[in-house]
Amino acid sequence: DAGVIQSPRHEVTEMGQEVTLRCKPISGHNSLFWYRQTMMRGLELLIYFNNNVPIDDSGMPEDRFSAKMPNASFSTLKIQPSEPRDSAVYFCASSTTYGTGSISSYNSPLHFGNGTRLTVT
Amino acid sequence: SQELEQSPQSLIVQEGKNLTINCTSSKTLYGLYWYKQKYGEGLIFLMMLQKGGEEKSHEKITAKLDEKKQQSSLHITASQPSHAGIYLCGADIITSNTGKLIFGQGTTLQVKP
Numbered sequence: 001d002a003g004v005i006q007s008p009r010h011e012v013t014e015m016g017q018e019v020t021l022r023c024k025p026i027s028g029h030n031s032l033f034w035y036r037q038t039m040m041r042g043l044e045l046l047i048y049f050n051n052n053v054p055i056d057d058s059g060m061p062e063d064r065f066s067a068k069m070p071n072a073s074f075s076t077l078k079i080q081p082s083e084p085r086d087s088a089v090y091f092c093a094s095s096t097t098y099g100t101g102s103i104s105s106y107n108s109p110l111h112f113g114n115g116t117r118l119t120v121t
Numbered sequence: 122s123q124e125l126e127q128s129p130q131s132l133i134v135q136e137g138k139n140l141t142i143n144c145t146s147s148k149t150l151y152g153l154y155w156y157k158q159k160y161g162e163g164l165i166f167l168m169m170l171q172k173g174g175e176e177k178s179h180e181k182i183t184a185k186l187d188e189k190k191q192q193s194s195l196h197i198t199a200s201q202p203s204h205a206g207i208y209l210c211g212a213d214i215i216t217s218n219t220g221k222l223i224f225g226q227g228t229t230l231q232v233k234p
Binding site for chain 1: 152154156161162163164165166169209211221222223224225226227
């Protein structure tokens with residue numbers, strides 16, 4: 001099991017540039033989450049997908065942020081245009097659902113990638 | 122997230138000492154997860170608690186969820202330098218089985234040899 005893989009590990013870009021962060025979830029996991037971590041706000045959930053479909057994007061800060069999951073093994077988080085206040089560590093996490101039905105099913109703990117440290121100057 | 126309050130924010134202990142970290146919510150916690158994070162790395166899952174009164178242990182770390190399912194504690198016995206890091210509690214407070222977690226601000230632990 002290779003775990004959740006994120007790329008790049010570090011990204012430094014100038015304000016106004018487009019940034020794309022990538023994530024490969026653990027094979028077989030059907031839920032994928034994008035989080036952002038800063039000193040001021042801690043770990044915030046941006047968006048999550050279930051079976052490749054966006055379920056809740058209420059944490060996406062602005063229209064400058066967009067996320068896609070074209071298939072079960074790949075997701076991207078894009079920021080366009082980037083701003084200095086977007087500087088943070090962005091984490092991707094995945095999990096799987098065991099069982100069936102709304103009562104009997106439960107989710108595995110989230111497995112996190114090592115994150116992408118984004119610096120916007 | 123202010124919905125999950127962790128205390129203390131930071132902790133410095135001498136190697137061999139015991140310590141406790143708390144995680145409190147004003148809402149019912151449907152699933153409570155403890156993670157550990159080292160600087161520059163992702164979060165590593167430690168334990169998951171779901172039932173009121175539940176207690177789990179792994180090596181020298183014990184986590185409990187109170188009966189009302191609004192508070193959890195993480196206790197480390199005979200701390201070692203390897204226990205140093207940031208401990209975060211995460212919880213599903215909306216309903217069970219969404220997998221969507223909110224997190225506390227974290228507790229930074231330093232263990233002095």
